[in-house]
Amino acid sequence: MVAIVAVALLAAVGVVGRLRTFFDSDKPYVAAAMPADAIKPINTKRVTYQIVGPAEASGRISYLDVNGRTIEASFTELPWSVTVSTTDPGVLANVVAQGDTDALGCRILVDDKLVAENFANGRDAQAFCLDKAA
Structure with missing residues (x-):
């Protein structure tokens, strides 16, 4: 029983790890190199x-x-x-x-x-x- 639980945990860790790298969710967010456009006032x-x-x-x-x-x-x-x-x-x-x-x-x-x-x-x-x- 312990062996089955251990195998299931290893399989779950492998699947979750693969999904994280597949969707690039393990990489930190990097802001765009160019700044955003300046906000121009409207409806003065x-x-x-x-x-x-x-x-x-x-x-x-x-x-x-x-x-x-x-x-x-x-x-x-x-x-x-x-x-x-x-x-x-x-x-x-x-x-x-x-x-x-x-x-x-x-x-x-x-x-x-x-x-x-x-x-x-x-x-x-x-x-x-x-x-x-x-």
Whole structure:
């Protein structure tokens, strides 16, 4: 009985060893000699923030860049705008502006399509626009 088990084990080891060399699975993986092509960004998305109001107005603006960081800027005349670009599938777009005027407005455009707009009236007007899925 022991001899039969030993012969069966030797036969199994021989068959498995032969199958491994037959399919080259015993050799380590070697990467291709040439590097892969560089990934080129597609579907670039342009997010444009606009502030509108009387031409002589001045004030401060706060908006989010494509990484979600707050950028602060000043304006001394209107209209004011800035465009940021990304290949990310979704961007949180937010802009807040306050000026020394009684009327102020903001807009967010994604690929030149209006997605958010708001106007404010009153002393030192403050306008706020938000798009959660730019």
